[in-house]
Amino acid sequence: MKESKPTRQAPPKARQPSRLGWLVSSVAAVLLLSRFFLNTREEYTLCSRNNSIYTVNETYPRAQCISICGGRITAVGNEADIRRSWIERFLYSAGTTVQYIEPEQIIVPGLADAHAHLLQQGYKMQLQLDGATSVQVVVERIKSYIMAHPDVHADTSRWIEGMGWDQTKWPGAKFPTAADLSSDPLLRGRPILLFRVDVHAAWVSERVLELMAPLPPDLDVEGGTIIRDASGEPTGILVDNAMSLIPQPPWAPEQYVDFFNTAVAEALKFGLTSVHDASTNPDAVTFFKGVAEAGKLPIRLYLMAVPFSENFTDWQPSQIERLTNYGAHGRLNLRSVKLFTDGALGSWGAALIQPYTDKPDTHGIMRSSPETMDQLIRSAWKANMQVNVHCIGDRANEIVLDVFEDILAEEARNGNADVAAFRPRIEHAQILQASDLDRIGRLGVLASVQPTHGTSDMWYAETRLGPDRIKGAYAYRTLLEASPNKVLPLGSDFPVEGVNPLLGFYAAVSRLGVDGRSPHGGGGWFPAERLTRAQALKGMTLDAAYASFAETELGSLAVGKRADFVILDRNIMEVDPSEILRTRVTATVIDGKAAYGTLGSRKTWQW
Structure with a gap:
């Protein structure tokens, strides 16, 4: 039987991918690449089983979990919500690290000191x-x-x-x-x-x-x-x-290093992630730049440049080098100046309108005349620098508010009516007339205050000022309520006061000394001026960030912001006030990494 030849068949046509299939493949590739990329950066989720993450975010004030990747916050919410999120399912289907804090612990945003002197803290020690x-x-x-x-x-x-x-x-x-x-x-x-x-x-x-x-x-x-x-x-x-x-010898290079390392170690131990350095001379600026360039700045610094000399003859604000997220880690900023108007109450140097009650032969000291202050503030303002002025006494505050009011009126006439673009600050805002307590808020000038100054001075302040003037002193609640945006940045002025920001938190909410006493008894010194705990926490986080133009990056736990936060060993928002001062920092985290202490216990979520 004759065999028939096999017929040749045409090769099958290649299957063309559907548009939907192409899209799915592309998304999968992107997700795979994204997962590989993200896994090259430190990522984890930190949770509290009892909802004890205080975000200082009005839309989500307390949360169970925050997720961190690449030094930023990628999610804030309930544990179940984060588990169900599509990005977690696709990117981390093999499991992702979750860490749980202890039941008694809480997490708060990184704490900031809105007025301090970092190198001087090391010097003092x-x-x-x-x-x-x-x-x-x-x-x-x-x-x-x-x-x-x-x-x-x-x-x-x-x-x-x-x-x-x-x-x-x-x-x-x-x-x-x-x-x-x-x-x-x-x-x-x-x-x-x-x-x-x-x-x-x-x-x-x-x-x-x-x-x-x-x-x-x-x-x-x-x-x-x-x-x-x-x-x-x-x-x-x-x-x-x-x-x-005084012919004080200049600091040697090794002293700068020693003072810096000593102070930073103290700051991190107490949960500080940001410090506004309130008097930075040119030599200190140079030192901080070198540290930042070398990648050895473990904390965020917001510098306030000071005049080169006491007589201001060589001070030219327009020549001050502005620093924006400077250095290897982007933690150094300089866009403000610091000026001094008067002295301090304890040495009878605060400039008062009326004589001191306990020393009627003096009104205090104006370190700069009103004319000089006007000139200095205007020159710094013209150079587009934030102006921060030391004012303790009511006369000093009045003079500086006069200057700010004139400048802001001029800006408004020129179409620049938004004071938030300038954010002028009065550092201390310690003793004000009732009219100026109202005016500082009406103008939108930031009052940068230090609650521990009130509790340190309360034993002699009324002796200095008398029963009437004292009513306008250390008036923190009044200043906050007068602020149009309800902003009151809090600091310590360390080394004048202690580095621990919880000393200021305690003083703000209790108006008591660390021994639980005050001239007015256990209810606190002028207790109507107490802040709530939420107000105090905001003052040393989001308000401090706002005062340094950093509120979009720092100050609260929100998606997209820097992962700066602190783990505390007890709940300062709920414990008895006496317990606040017993609180210890478990971990200080900057850019998602522990700069002090350790994070919670680890496990892996499996889907």
Whole structure:
């Protein structure tokens, strides 16, 4: 039988993908690539089983979980919602890390100090005089310092420097003298410089007075005072601008490093992720830039540049280098200046309209004249720098508000009516007339305040000011309610006060000292000026971020923002006020990474 030849068949046509199939394939490829890309960055979800993540976000004030990827927050919500989200299903179907905090712990946004002095904190810690109850206690601490430092003991020409004394806590509440520092043979003949707790007065030894000779013959220097005895001789106390006469040695490079490392370690230990450095001179700016460039800035810094000299002759704000998210990690910013109007209440340097009640021969000290303040503020404003002005007394606040009011009126006439574009700040805003408490809010000027100043000063403030003037002092609730946007940035002014921001939180919500006392009893000093806990937390997070033009990046736990947050070992929003000061930081997290402590226990979600 004849075999038939097989017929040749045409090859099948290649199947053309449908439009839907092509779309699915493309999305899958993108998702696969996205998963690979995202997995190259640290990612995790942090949860609280009892909804104890306080976001400082009005639309979602408390949450169970936050997700972090690449140093930013990618999700905030309930655990179930995050589990069900489509992006979790596609990208993390193999499982993703979830960490749970302990039941008693809470998470809050990274804490900020809206007014502090970072390097000066490290400087202070070399010889701390806080809590000294008499001149003799100070002398004993200096002796202990000398004995603990053989190089200082062997060289009597080495300067000994410290900070923190407060004569209001001593018997008689009188200023000390240079002779007091010669009362012990170990101290005699040494150059000793000790700054008062508010850093508005300095106490120097007889050797330093010799190095300063000849001193100006007049009782005062412009913007400062040389305290003299009955015979006209200097006692060893110099107030405000008179401190510039002290030939203090400049810091060596290694001191900058030591002071910085010491202060940053303290800040991170207490949950600070951002610090507004409220008096940064050019040398310090250069130092911070170098640290940031080297990728060794573990904390966010917002710098306030200060004039180059006391007489302002070489100060040109237009030549200040602006820094925006500068450095390897983008944590350094400089877009503001800091000016000083008056001194401090504790050294009778706050500029008052009426004389001091307990010292009627003085109205305090204007470190800069009204005319100079007008000139300085306008020159900085013209250079498009945020202007932040130190004002303690009611006269100082009145003068600066006058300048701000005039400038803002001019801006409005030029079509620039939005004060939020400028955000001028008054640092301290400590003693104001009732009319100025209203005006600061009406103008939209930010009051940057320090709650621990109120509780530190409350034992002598009314003696200084009298029963009427005190009503406009440390009026934090009034200032907040007057603010059109309800913004009240909170700080500490460390090293004047302690670094721990919970000291300020406690002072703000209780108006009590750390011992639970106040001149008005256990209910707090002028308790109507207490802040709520939510207001206080916002003041040291979102309000501080707003005061540094960073509210879109920092200050609350919201999707897209930087993953800066703090884990606390107890719920400061609910515990008894006395428990607040026992709170410890479990972890301080910046850009999603623990800069201090550790995160919670880990497990993996499986879908």
